[in-house]
Structure formats: structure tokens, C-alpha cells
Amino acid sequence: MRSLLNILDLSVEEIDELIAVANDIIANPERYQEACKHKTLATLFFEPSTRTRLSFESAMLSLGGNVLGFSEASSSSSAKGESVSDTVAVVSGYADIIAMRHPKEGAPLVASMHSEVPIINAGDGGHYHPTQTLTDLLTIYHEKGSFENLTVGFCGDLKFGRTVHSLIGAMSRYNGVKFVLISPDELKLPTFIKEEFIEDKGIEYEQSRILEDVIGKLDILYMTRVQRERFFNEEEYLRLKNTYVLTADKMEEAKRDMIVMHPLPRVNEISTAVDSDPRAAYFRQARYGKFIRMALIMKLLGVKA
Amino acid sequence: MKVDSIKNGIVIDHITAGKAMELYNMLGLDRLDCPVAVIMNVPSRRTGRKDIIKIDAGIDFDFDVIGYVSPNATVNVIKNEQICEKKHIDLPRxxxxxxxxxxxxxxxxxxxxxxxxxxxxxxxxxxxxxxxxxxx
Structure with missing residues (x-):
């Protein structure tokens, strides 16, 4: 039995396989509509989410499977003080696979230690969010055609942005990738991520506080939201939340084939005027999420079309 | 300064200078009812200065604690005033x-x-x- 807690649990070859299956699902959805018949996915969301939970549920339903679960901690036994390990030990008796989001970092690892079925980490605090990374990789594959020789800019909250950490880890395994890290000093990429995935691998990178200074170099601009829920101090959140806003004016400086990605939801960091720009890939990105999650569920359940 | 040798017990030697009290607390030596000597800042040929802890009883403890606090320490088990076992501590995994x-x-x-x-x-x-x- 295998779980997915961190994107690096998957080899580059396994990611290639998942992308190939996702592409086949996009091309031939009818071939997969009963792939997970009589299987059940439990979505245990201890923290609110719209996109990720619905994407998982939609993925399982499109595979002909069933879904059950809860969408916030207050409607689960954790509100009564039940531990993650107990919740998972019980739920793994009701489901064949579990997708779990939890505000505490490392909660999915604890779950995997007590579960009899595969656990998919659907986000654990500011730590990892591997299925968002798979979504991002499928998007890059479709939009750019390759993962190699790309200059990828990450902008906004690089400190608590789990999607940023996971995508840097995943992209650092491909040849010719360069990173541009754009953030205020308070939200810089954690040193251990920078050391492990960038510096130790000898990958070229630069850091900047100003988006306009570097936007022209980028093949991909990955925007992130400054997340209120990651701050213990409301004042600090308010001070930093408007640091970067991508506008149509700033897009004038970007390459004609640059794409803008965002894990969504956005607050105000991308002006709605950018939405009509063909380089704005974030809504297409959200759609890819369902297909790659279908491929992942099939892989972890060991089923084929 | 003279500290008596012990007859049966344990000597933790070559503790990084200044770390003996941290080790004393983490090993819970304050809860023992036997004599314990904490000797700090002793001249050492190998490292210049070192700390030593002498425990006047044979006890079991977690060697990983010693490895974490002072990875170069050695543990000597004393029986009848003789060293009967000498353990070199490594940084635990x-x-x-x-x-x-x-x-x-x-x-x-x-x-x-x-x-x-x-x-x-x-x-x-x-x-x-x-x-x-x-x-x-």
C-alpha cells in the first residue's frame, strides 16, 4: 500500500506515467468512467477548501466511484478532541483511499502510520500539497510542452506557500530549469528549501523584491496569495497582503509566450483585467487538477481502465 | 580540586565544555538518589577543556541523549574501581x-x-x- 505525502515520493518516471494517464483521460473520458466502480474515496478536510475537495470528489465520481467525508473540522469528531490517528484508523475501515487536508504540518504522515488504506496529502499547513504540484506539472506540460529549460518565477508568499515549496522540489529535478524568487523579505523562501532544492543542486536562481524588474525573463510566473490563515499576527498580514498585484500594465513587460499560473483562490494579487489575456493559465490549471487526481487515485488503488 | 573516584558506577567523559548541566537535566540525573558529581571546565589534552559527570551507581539511560548533546563524549562503566567497559558515543540517526x-x-x-x-x-x-x- 502506498500513500502520497510529498511530491518527491514520486519519481520523475512515475510523474511522467501519471501525466500520460491524465492525458488519456482527457482524450478518452468514457474509457475511465467505471475504473473505480465500487471503490470509495473519503475526503477528510479538517480545514476549509473548495477547489481541492471538489476536484477530488469530481475525480472519484468521474471514475465511477463513491465519495464520503467532511469539509471542516467542526463537523468531525476532531471537534470533540479525537486525534488524527484515531479518526483515520476508523475511516480507513469505511473507504478504500483517503484524501486529507489538515492545518497541522505532518498530519498526513501521522495518518499514514495508522491507516490501512492509501493516504493522499491534500495540503498540510504550510508544508506540502503534492496534488497541486501534479496539477501544476500537468499544466506546464500542456502549456509549455516540456519541463526542461524553463525560467520559473515564484511571486508573493514563498515562506508559507506550500505549493511553491512542492513545485520547486519537483521542477528542480529537470534539466536547465532556473528559478526567480520574488517576495518581500518577510516572506522569503525558507532557507532549507532553498539549500536542498536549489543551491545544493547547483541550480541557477535569483531573488528580487520587485516583480517588474524580473518579469521579462520568465517563461512561467507562478503567483501566490498571501494567506491570512498562516499568520498569527493580523497586523503583519495586513501589511504584506498588497505587496504584489499583477496588472495588465505589468504583463506588457512579460514575454509573449509567458504563462501566469496561480493555485487559486486569488484575493487581489492578480487583477481581473489579466483574466482575458491568453497568457493567463490559472483557470485552465484548475481544470487540469481533476484529471491528474483521477490518474493518481487509479495509481494508488492499483486499478487500470 | 579533588573529586573521589567511584567504586561502581558510570563516568561520562569528554563532554563538550559547558554542556554538562544540559546533559544532567536531559538525562534526569536530578532524580537519582545516589551521589552525582558534575565537573566542568576540566583541562583536556584532546579538546583543551571538557566536562565530566560521575554517577556513583550503575544505571540505565538513553545513550542517544548523550550523542545529541555531546557527540564526542565517552561513557565508562566502572566496576570495583576499574573501567570494565568504554563506549564511544556517535551522533544518533x-x-x-x-x-x-x-x-x-x-x-x-x-x-x-x-x-x-x-x-x-x-x-x-x-x-x-x-x-x-x-x-x-
Missing amino acids: RLVNIIKCKNPRCITTTEQEIEHIFVRSDKGEYRCLYCETKAK
């Missing part, structure tokens, strides 16, 4: 319930009866198994 994660977002802050586990990285740093925050 895993620390279980020795230190706690300081990250307020870590699952160990809320999950009941969870083991606090730190794993040594290739760079020799200890990181929480669950959230990967560096040990402080």
Missing part, C-alpha cells in the same frame, strides 16, 4: 522523545501521545520527522 518540535504548526503540538521524532539529515542537522522543522 534518530532522536525519539528527547527533544520537542518548536514549530507551532506541527502536528506534534496537538496529537495526543505522539512520539516526538527527529531525524538527522545528511548535513548533520536534526529535523522533525513530521514537519521537517530544524531542531533548535
Whole structure:
């Protein structure tokens, strides 16, 4: 039995396989509509989410499977003080696979230690969010055609942005990738991520506080939201939340084939005027999420079309 | 300064200078009812200065604690005033319930009866198994 807690649990070859299956699902959805018949996915969301939970549920339903679960901690036994390990030990008796989001970092690892079925980490605090990374990789594959020789800019909250950490880890395994890290000093990429995935691998990178200074170099601009829920101090959140806003004016400086990605939801960091720009890939990105999650569920359940 | 030798017990030698009290507390030596000598800042040919702890009884303790606090320490088991066993302590690969994660977002802050586990990285740093925050 295998779980997915961190994107690096998957080899580059396994990611290639998942992308190939996702592409086949996009091309031939009818071939997969009963792939997970009589299987059940439990979505245990201890923290609110719209996109990720619905994407998982939609993925399982499109595979002909069933879904059950809860969408916030207050409607689960954790509100009564039940531990993650107990919740998972019980739920793994009701489901064949579990997708779990939890505000505490490392909660999915604890779950995997007590579960009899595969656990998919659907986000654990500011730590990892591997299925968002798979979504991002499928998007890059479709939009750019390759993962190699790309200059990828990450902008906004690089400190608590789990999607940023996971995508840097995943992209650092491909040849010719360069990173541009754009953030205020308070939200810089954690040193251990920078050391492990960038510096130790000898990958070229630069850091900047100003988006306009570097936007022209980028093949991909990955925007992130400054997340209120990651701050213990409301004042600090308010001070930093408007640091970067991508506008149509700033897009004038970007390459004609640059794409803008965002894990969504956005607050105000991308002006709605950018939405009509063909380089704005974030809504297409959200759609890819369902297909790659279908491929992942099939892989972890060991089923084929 | 003279500290009597012990007849039966344990001597933790070559402790990094200044670390003996931390080790004394982490090993829970304050709870013993036998004599314990903490000798600090002793001249050492190997390291210049070192600390020593002498425990006047044979006790069991977690060697990983010693490895974490002072990886170059040695443990001598004394019987009838003779060293009958000498152990060199290495930096342990895993620390279980020795230190706690300081990250307020870590699952160990809320999950009941969870083991606090730190794993040594290739760079020799200890990181929480669950959230990967560096040990402080």
C-alpha cells in the first residue's frame, strides 16, 4: 500500500506515467468512467477548501466511484478532541483511499502510520500539497510542452506557500530549469528549501523584491496569495497582503509566450483585467487538477481502465 | 580540586565544555538518589577543556541523549574501581522523545501521545520527522 505525502515520493518516471494517464483521460473520458466502480474515496478536510475537495470528489465520481467525508473540522469528531490517528484508523475501515487536508504540518504522515488504506496529502499547513504540484506539472506540460529549460518565477508568499515549496522540489529535478524568487523579505523562501532544492543542486536562481524588474525573463510566473490563515499576527498580514498585484500594465513587460499560473483562490494579487489575456493559465490549471487526481487515485488503488 | 573516584558506577567523559548541566537535566540525573558529581571546565589534552559527570551507581539511560548533546563524549562503566567497559558515543540517526518540535504548526503540538521524532539529515542537522522543522 502506498500513500502520497510529498511530491518527491514520486519519481520523475512515475510523474511522467501519471501525466500520460491524465492525458488519456482527457482524450478518452468514457474509457475511465467505471475504473473505480465500487471503490470509495473519503475526503477528510479538517480545514476549509473548495477547489481541492471538489476536484477530488469530481475525480472519484468521474471514475465511477463513491465519495464520503467532511469539509471542516467542526463537523468531525476532531471537534470533540479525537486525534488524527484515531479518526483515520476508523475511516480507513469505511473507504478504500483517503484524501486529507489538515492545518497541522505532518498530519498526513501521522495518518499514514495508522491507516490501512492509501493516504493522499491534500495540503498540510504550510508544508506540502503534492496534488497541486501534479496539477501544476500537468499544466506546464500542456502549456509549455516540456519541463526542461524553463525560467520559473515564484511571486508573493514563498515562506508559507506550500505549493511553491512542492513545485520547486519537483521542477528542480529537470534539466536547465532556473528559478526567480520574488517576495518581500518577510516572506522569503525558507532557507532549507532553498539549500536542498536549489543551491545544493547547483541550480541557477535569483531573488528580487520587485516583480517588474524580473518579469521579462520568465517563461512561467507562478503567483501566490498571501494567506491570512498562516499568520498569527493580523497586523503583519495586513501589511504584506498588497505587496504584489499583477496588472495588465505589468504583463506588457512579460514575454509573449509567458504563462501566469496561480493555485487559486486569488484575493487581489492578480487583477481581473489579466483574466482575458491568453497568457493567463490559472483557470485552465484548475481544470487540469481533476484529471491528474483521477490518474493518481487509479495509481494508488492499483486499478487500470 | 579533588573529586573521589567511584567504586561502581558510570563516568561520562569528554563532554563538550559547558554542556554538562544540559546533559544532567536531559538525562534526569536530578532524580537519582545516589551521589552525582558534575565537573566542568576540566583541562583536556584532546579538546583543551571538557566536562565530566560521575554517577556513583550503575544505571540505565538513553545513550542517544548523550550523542545529541555531546557527540564526542565517552561513557565508562566502572566496576570495583576499574573501567570494565568504554563506549564511544556517535551522533544518533534518530532522536525519539528527547527533544520537542518548536514549530507551532506541527502536528506534534496537538496529537495526543505522539512520539516526538527527529531525524538527522545528511548535513548533520536534526529535523522533525513530521514537519521537517530544524531542531533548535
